[in-house]
Amino acid sequence: MPEHGGDAGHCSNGLSARKYREATAEERATYRKWIRGIVVYYSALLLISGIAAMVSYSNTGLTRLTSLSARPAATSPGSH
Numbered sequence: 001m002p003e004h005g006g007d008a009g010h011c012s013n014g015l016s017a018r019k020y021r022e023a024t025a026e027e028r029a030t031y032r033k034w035i036r037g038i039v040v041y042y043s044a045l046l047l048i049s050g051i052a053a054m055v056s057y058s059n060t061g062l063t064r065l066t067s068l069s070a071r072p073a074a075t076s077p078g079s080h
Contacts (some may be wrong), residue, residue, distance in 0.1 A: 044060065 020031065023031070
């Protein structure tokens with residue numbers, strides 16, 4: 001007796017092209033909404049990640065500039 005999950009090729013719950021053509025209008029609409037939601041979710045995730053990376057990069061640049069300008073000028077020991 002085969003174990004559960006042993007052969008994933010025979011267990012597909014996805015909507016294939018044939019199943020999509022055979023689906024009712026309501027099932028197709030649900031599928032399109034689900035796909036649209038997935039695309040919006042991952043697009044938003046990518047956008048947020050990009051913004052976070054840009055903010056992180058720009059803060060690093062400001063920190064470097066600030067640390068360079070905040071250093072006291074070096075003086076020679078005999079200049080007093």
